[in-house]
Amino acid sequence: MLKNWTVITKPVKNGSDGIIARERYLNSRKHQNHKNTEEIIDIIGNESTSKKIIIAGERYRLRSKLKANRRGRPLSSFAIEFCLTLPKQYRPTPKQWHAIIVECCRALADHLKLTGDDRKTFFNHIRGVCHQQHQAGIRGAGDHVHLIVSKVLKDRVLTELQKKAATRVLKKAFTAATVTHIGLSIDEYKPSELDxxxxxxxxxxxxxxxxxxxxxxxxxxxxxxxxxxxxxxxxxxxxxxxxxxxxxxxxxxxxxxxxxxxxxx
Incomplete structure (x- = not known):
């Protein structure tokens, strides 16, 4: 029995170039991985949001270089990408996806114990893109949202984002949000019946x-x-x-x- 819906986590590598590459990939209708993608929809933010993530990362990297006592490797990853996927046969509307993702972002902010301006800045540096997938057949992914979350918050790096605890929080929030906004409970999901x-x-x-x-x-x-x-x-x-x-x-x-x-x- 499944406990939560699928969430895959990975860092966006290569600094600014990595963010630019992900933005292009997420909106590319010609990419070979998107043969079964029917629609690409902005859920949270837009291309300007990705630019904000880049600016935040570059500023942090520059400040780190200017600190004489700063040692170690320069920051090479400006963001974490989460991919939230539903089984085939389920298609939330863009409005429903937005409501689901907002709850997921709030759960992440709570997990990071962000308040006030920090919390607002955190939300302004999140990019979400939905890929609506072809629903026929038994193979391939269902509809999903790629969520790119900035690791840099002003003068610090949110290292907790790339830990397993953050992914667990996001999975639980994602699963709970689908009940609230589309009436889909994982307790009622039975692959044998759906298949x-x-x-x-x-x-x-x-x-x-x-x-x-x-x-x-x-x-x-x-x-x-x-x-x-x-x-x-x-x-x-x-x-x-x-x-x-x-x-x-x-x-x-x-x-x-x-x-x-x-x-x-």
């Missing part, structure tokens, strides 16, 4: 595989018959070169046909 339609599709897929295998087998049999005929003609002409060639081809065809035979254990 009833998919089982028929899987059966159809297996049926297609059998049909293709039978078609391939028929082609091989026709090919074998032609090879045997050519071999017989070569024997009649005592053409040793052709006899050897056709015999090798016949042996290869027989091996291929054997692969299509059902195995008996």
């Amino acid at each position: 009833k339609g998919n089982r028929l599709e899987k059966w159809q897929y297996e049926s297609q595989k059998v049909e293709l295998a039978n078609a391939e087998k028929a082609k091989l049999q026709q090919k074998l018959e032609k090879q045997i005929k050519r071999w017989e003609e070569a024997v009649a002409k005592a053409d040793m070169k052709q006899i050897k060639r056709q015999r090798n081809r016949i042996e290869q065809s027989l091996k291929q046909l054997k692969r299509h035979e059902p195995s008996h254990k």
Whole structure:
């Protein structure tokens, strides 16, 4: 039984370049990973929000360099990316997604114990993009939101964001928010029931595989018959070169046909 909906966490690496690359990726309709993406929708912020994250990161990095007593590596990751995914067959509206994500962001802010201006600044440096996915089939992801959250808050780095505890908080908030805003409870989610339609599709897929295998087998049999005929003609002409060639081809065809035979254990 699932406890929470899926949340995947990873740092956005390579400083400003990494943020720019993620912004382009999230809005790219031509990327190979987005073949099953039907719509791309801004949920929180926009391209300007990504620029704010970059500016905050670059300012922090510059201040760190100016501090004479500062040692260690310069900050290379300006943000954390969370990907919040729902199972197929569930499609919140953009307004519903916005409400869900707002609750998730509040839970993160509470976890980080942010108040006042810090809390407001934190919310202003969050970017959220929804990918509505093709719903048919049993493979592939369902609708999901990529949430890019700045690690830099004024003069400090929110290291707690990249720890497992933050991901756990976000999972719980995400799961609870779906109950509040779309009436979807994980306690009622049963993959076996939701996959009833998919089982028929899987059966159809297996049926297609059998049909293709039978078609391939028929082609091989026709090919074998032609090879045997050519071999017989070569024997009649005592053409040793052709006899050897056709015999090798016949042996290869027989091996291929054997692969299509059902195995008996």
